[in-house]
Amino acid sequence: MKIVTDPQELQRQCLVWRNAERTVGLVPTMGFLHAGHTALMDRMRPECDRMVVTLFVNPTQFGENEDLSNYPHDFEGDCAKAEAHGADLLFAPAPDAMYAPDHATWVEVPELGRHLCGASRPIHFRGVCTVVTKLFNLTRAHKAVFGQKDWQQLAILRRMARDLNMPVEIIGHPIVRESDGLALSSRNAYLTETERAAAPAIRRGLLNLRETVRAGQRNAGAARAALKEEYASTLPMGEVDYIEIVDPADIVPMEDISGPVLAAVAIRLGKARLIDNILIEV
Numbered sequence: 152m153k154i155v156t157d158p159q160e161l162q163r164q165c166l167v168w169r170n171a172e173r174t175v176g177l178v179p180t181m182g183f184l185h186a187g188h189t190a191l192m193d194r195m196r197p198e199c200d201r202m203v204v205t206l207f208v209n210p211t212q213f214g215e216n217e218d219l220s221n222y223p224h225d226f227e228g229d230c231a232k233a234e235a236h237g238a239d240l241l242f243a244p245a246p247d248a249m250y251a252p253d254h255a256t257w258v259e260v261p262e263l264g265r266h267l268c269g270a271s272r273p274i275h276f277r278g279v280c281t282v283v284t285k286l287f288n289l290t291r292a293h294k295a296v297f298g299q300k301d302w303q304q305l306a307i308l309r310r311m312a313r314d315l316n317m318p319v320e321i322i323g324h325p326i327v328r329e330s331d332g333l334a335l336s337s338r339n340a341y342l343t344e345t346e347r348a349a350a351p352a353i354r355r356g357l358l359n360l361r362e363t364v365r366a367g368q369r370n371a372g373a374a375r376a377a378l379k380e381e382y383a384s385t386l387p388m389g390e391v392d393y394i395e396i397v398d399p400a401d402i403v404p405m406e407d408i409s410g411p412v413l414a415a416v417a418i419r420l421g422k423a424r425l426i427d428n429i430l431i432e433v
């Protein structure tokens with residue numbers, strides 16, 4: 152596996168592959184790789200001839216009071232995992248290699264970023280769209296894979312690629328969970344023992360919400376209120392950032408549950424802000 156830090160070198164290498172008619176697959180990550188990331192690599196590996204994994208804690212998607220400076224990292228461990236899961240190239244640039252001091256160009260999909268994480272992290276998706284566009288331009292990847300844990304991110308990136316005619320196929324991969332149901336996240340590393348023991352209640356609450364919808368609940372407000380009440384007793388140390396029921400493609404809140412909906416939550420548990428979601432077919 153080749154390790155590259157220079158964006159131009161990445162671009163040159165991917166062009167060489169494309170000119171030799173090799174298909175390029177992209178797995179963008181912020182590092183501190185866990186089984187959720189390696190599942191993305193395993194999903195991409197048979198889909199392409201050459202697989203590029205990126206490790207970049209993208210500063211432009213973090214707000215002022217967020218965890219950019221403390222974001223966990225393990226470069227050696229990440230290299231070993233990427234190689235073991237078949238990466239041909241690992242791209243790990245420094246921030247100033249990706250952003251010129253006078254960087255002035257942004258990519259945004261504001262319509263899909265007004266709710267869920269976009270509401271409490273106003274610049275987040277602009278940073279995500281911009282860095283992913285840069286990675287698409289550097290690799291000219293034929294395919295790229297993103298996890299469904301960040302459902303809103305996936306919906307935004309799909310819309311961006313469609314609207315801007317980006318020649319890349321975007322693949323969504325199901326959430327990978329611990330055996331007790333907690334969605335894997337690099338931020339789980341921030342949890343204390345007590346918080347970690349309580350955290351599976353996030354998923355259980357979403358499953359219960361799905362049951363109430365399956366049993367006939369069609370009022371999104373009532374379903375959200377019931378989940379809020381449940382979290383107040385199962386996660387008393389948690390602080391709900393949002394509990395929303397939205398259209399899965401447009402990410403706008405729905406009042407009546409009359410078709411497929413996405414129930415999505417973000418909960419602060421100590422130093423961690425954890426997100427999870429469930430798609431509910433009606």
Ligand code: PAF
Nearest residue numbers: 179180181209279282301
């Ligand atoms: O999902 C992530 O880890 C990041 O948002 C991404 C897509 C790698 C962009 O920095």
